[in-house]
Amino acid sequence: MSTEQSPAPETSVPTCYRHPGRESYVRCTRCDRYICPECMRDAAVGHQCVECVADGNRGARGAAPRTALGARGPVSAMPVVTYSLIGLCIAVYLAELASTRVVTDFMMLGRWVQPDGEVIGVAGGQWYRLVTTMFLHERGGSLGFTHILFNMWALYAVGPALEQVLGRWRYLALYLLSGLGGSVLLYLVDPSGAAVGASGAIFGLFGAYFVIGRRLGAPAGPIVFLLVINLVITFSVKGISWEGHVGGLVVGALIALAYAYAPAAQRRLFHLGMPVVTLVALAALVTAKTLALT
Incomplete structure (x- = not known):
C-alpha cells in the first residue's frame, strides 16, 4: 500500500513528497523529489528516497532508472x-x-x-x-x-x-x-x-x-x-x-x-x-x- 498522503496546499517552501507538512531542501539523487530526514537513505552522493532504494534493491524491470542528473542507472555497482x-x-x-x-x-x-x-x-x-x-x-x-x-x-x-x-x-x-x-x-x-x-x-x-x-x-x-x-x-x-x-x-x-x-x-x-x-x-x-x- 502506498504511503503517500494527499497533496499539500501550494506553497513557496519545498516539502517532503511523502510528508507534505515537513519542510525540506534535500532532493533524492535518483528521482529529484524533496525528501525529509525520515525518508533519506544514504547514497554515494547525497541521499535517495525510500522508493528509489526499494526499486534499486528489487532490480525493477522495464525502463532503466535514471539519476537526478539524467544518467541511466549503472549496469553494475562496479565503477x-x-x-x-x-x-x-x-x-x-x-x-x-x-x-x-x-x-x-x-x-x-x-x-x-x-x-x-x-x-x-x-x-x-x-x-x-x-x-x-x-x-x-x-x-x-x-x-x-x-x-x-x-x-x-x-x-x-x-x-x-x-x-x-x-x-x-x-x-x-x-x-x-x-x-x-x-x-x-x-x-x-x-x-x-x-x-x-x-x-x-x-x-x-x-x-x-x-x-x-x-x-x-x-x-x-x-x-x-x-x-x-x-x-x-x-x-x-x-x-x-x-x-x-x-x-x-x-x-x-x-x-x-x-x-x-x-x-x-x-x-x-x-x-x-x-x-x-x-x-x-x-x-x-x-x-x-x-x-x-x-
Missing part, C-alpha cells in the same frame, strides 16, 4: 571507468620504471628547441602530449612514489560516486577534459614548462564533486576542506604545476555546472554540448598559442 583509469595509470607507471623514454616521449612539454634546432613538444606538433601526460607520474624527484599514490587514492575516493551519478560517458568526458584543461593552462602560461601527472584531472573531479554535491544537497564541508588543503600544497610546495591543478579545477567545475543545472527538457543537449564546446575552446586556445610561438 568500471574509475578502476580502468587507476589500472591504466599503474600500468603506465610500471612502464616508466622500466624505461625513462616513456616519460620523455609522452610528458607535457610546451616548446623545447633541440640542439639541432628541431622544435619538439606541443608547439612542434606533438599535441598528444596534452593528453598522455595525465597518465604519467613522477618516478623520483620531490614527490617520488607519493605522487601516483595520492592521485590514485583521490581517484578511488571521489571517482566512484561521480561515476554513479553521472554515468560512464559523462564521467569519462569530465575526467579527460579536466586533465586536458590543466595541460592547456600550463601551455598558455609557461610554454617552456614540463609536467606529468593526473592531478589536473583529479582537481577537475574535486570541482565537479563540489558543484554536484551542492546541487544534490550533500554536505560541502569535506570536499571544501580537501580542496583547500590541496590548493595550499599546490602553491607552497616547489615543483608542483599550479597551472595544471587550477586549469583542471576550473574546467571540471564548469562542465559539472552544465551537468548539474541543465534544464530537464534540454538536459541531453547540455550534457552533449558542454564537453564538445569545452574541447573546441581548448583546441582553439592551443592553436592560437602555437601560432604565437612559431
Whole structure:
C-alpha cells in the first residue's frame, strides 16, 4: 500500500513528497523529489528516497532508472571507468620504471628547441602530449612514489560516486577534459614548462564533486576542506604545476555546472554540448598559442 498522503496546499517552501507538512531542501539523487530526514537513505552522493532504494534493491524491470542528473542507472555497482583509469595509470607507471623514454616521449612539454634546432613538444606538433601526460607520474624527484599514490587514492575516493551519478560517458568526458584543461593552462602560461601527472584531472573531479554535491544537497564541508588543503600544497610546495591543478579545477567545475543545472527538457543537449564546446575552446586556445610561438 502506498504511503503517500494527499497533496499539500501550494506553497513557496519545498516539502517532503511523502510528508507534505515537513519542510525540506534535500532532493533524492535518483528521482529529484524533496525528501525529509525520515525518508533519506544514504547514497554515494547525497541521499535517495525510500522508493528509489526499494526499486534499486528489487532490480525493477522495464525502463532503466535514471539519476537526478539524467544518467541511466549503472549496469553494475562496479565503477568500471574509475578502476580502468587507476589500472591504466599503474600500468603506465610500471612502464616508466622500466624505461625513462616513456616519460620523455609522452610528458607535457610546451616548446623545447633541440640542439639541432628541431622544435619538439606541443608547439612542434606533438599535441598528444596534452593528453598522455595525465597518465604519467613522477618516478623520483620531490614527490617520488607519493605522487601516483595520492592521485590514485583521490581517484578511488571521489571517482566512484561521480561515476554513479553521472554515468560512464559523462564521467569519462569530465575526467579527460579536466586533465586536458590543466595541460592547456600550463601551455598558455609557461610554454617552456614540463609536467606529468593526473592531478589536473583529479582537481577537475574535486570541482565537479563540489558543484554536484551542492546541487544534490550533500554536505560541502569535506570536499571544501580537501580542496583547500590541496590548493595550499599546490602553491607552497616547489615543483608542483599550479597551472595544471587550477586549469583542471576550473574546467571540471564548469562542465559539472552544465551537468548539474541543465534544464530537464534540454538536459541531453547540455550534457552533449558542454564537453564538445569545452574541447573546441581548448583546441582553439592551443592553436592560437602555437601560432604565437612559431
